[in-house]
Amino acid sequence: MQNDIIKCGLTEEANSRFVDRIGKEAYVWCEKDWKHDAHEHAHHRAQFTFVEEGYQYFHIDQKIYLVPQHHVIWIPSGKAHRITSDAKTVNLMVFLFKTVFKEDFYRNVHVFAVPPVLKEMLLYASKWNQQTEEDEEQDLFFKAILKSLPNLCKESSNLEIPVxxxxxxxxxxxxxxxxxxxxxxxxxxxxxxxxxxxxxxxxxxxxxxxxxxxxxxxxxxxxxxxxxxxxxxxxxxxxxxxxxxxxxxxxxxxxxxxxxxxxxxx
The missing domain is CATH 1.10.10.60 (Homeodomain-like)
Structure with a gap:
């Protein structure tokens, strides 16, 4: 379709639903000077966003989550969300996972400051930016990131405004x-x-x-x-x-x- 909109490798076709045409389990999409459209949308991959510069507001259910610089947000698959920001520049790393582990952590929204070890892992992962072909090292590395999140997450529950x-x-x-x-x-x-x-x-x-x-x-x-x-x-x-x-x-x-x-x- 000529009017399809591509975001982070996902194709938006209708009603803010995104179609996943990427076969691999997980990939990363680094975006400098991110542009916002403020439309609520959902997709079938779990989303893990690292704000490298600037800040974002995520509008999810009855809450508004602030994700400032050097913070991350975990959004379960299928969870509708809307993103806004008035920051001059927003640089992001967006990780998208097709399948996740069974722990309760992965079923809920989380916002937390990035600990140094995770930050280094995320920055290293940028070398696979927008790479959609299979890569054994990348697959193992991303699975390690995913598995470590519940242990590294010290949730910043104060960074949310209830609606x-x-x-x-x-x-x-x-x-x-x-x-x-x-x-x-x-x-x-x-x-x-x-x-x-x-x-x-x-x-x-x-x-x-x-x-x-x-x-x-x-x-x-x-x-x-x-x-x-x-x-x-x-x-x-x-x-x-x-x-x-x-x-x-x-x-x-x-x-x-x-x-x-x-x-x-x-």
């Missing part, structure tokens, strides 16, 4: 996302949800698993990552732009979420 199913809470989340620089006004948020403050706090925690204040903190830190990626601001400027009154308060909050201190690009 509530209760439609009354959508205006609340929208308001926080738009006004993250400011302190929470729970009375105003409760009015948007057409419920009492106490009901809002209870229902929001039940729906998302986190408090309104924690949601605000997550949004602020994710926005700070976007500003850090732009390379246009100092950390002090970023702290102010995302609503913190001091660099130390921002650094503490950032370290709580990211398990590392913020660093501007050099």
């Amino acid at each position: 509530p199913a209760d439609i009354r809470l959508i205006p609340v989340c929208t308001s926080i996302n738009s006004n993250f620089k400011y302190s929470l006004n729970t009375d105003e948020l409760a009015e948007k949800a057409q419920m009492s403050v106490r009901s809002l706090q209870r229902i929001f925690k039940k729906e998302t698993g986190i408090t309104l204040q924690k949601y605000l903190q997550l949004v602020r830190i994710l926005k700070s990552i976007e500003l850090i990626d732009s390379g246009q601001f100092t950390l002090s400027q970023i702290a102010y732009k995302v609503g913190y009154r001091s660099l130390s308060a921002f650094t503490s909050s950032y370290q709580t979420i990211m398990k590392a201190k913020p660093r501007v690009k050099i």
Whole structure:
């Protein structure tokens, strides 16, 4: 078909479903300056994406996962996902596996920082970029990567923003996302949800698993990552732009979420 779209070796034919015409068990697709289309899609291969530069948001089920630089995401086969990013440059390595091991790990979405040993393995694997013919060394090496993931994964569960199913809470989340620089006004948020403050706090925690204040903190830190990626601001400027009154308060909050201190690009 002339209108087929090829992504990472998979052919998109209709309804954002991808047809797999590659015979081998696993392969890697390295992509510099990745272009996003923001369409939800699914495919029959499990996907393992390493963000070498920039950041991506993966919209999966009722959550938005942030995958910043030097992090990876595991997506089981058949799981519909949508990808967005405002990063200036996004360089990726996408591994696609036809079959996986039986452990529970491979049935769920995971995001985690890349440990040094795995990073070296992934970079070495780039030599097989877009290679679709059989290669014994590559097959064994990729199987070793796949098998090691449950042991190397120290999940960064804080890098996900829950999306509530209760439609009354959508205006609340929208308001926080738009006004993250400011302190929470729970009375105003409760009015948007057409419920009492106490009901809002209870229902929001039940729906998302986190408090309104924690949601605000997550949004602020994710926005700070976007500003850090732009390379246009100092950390002090970023702290102010995302609503913190001091660099130390921002650094503490950032370290709580990211398990590392913020660093501007050099």
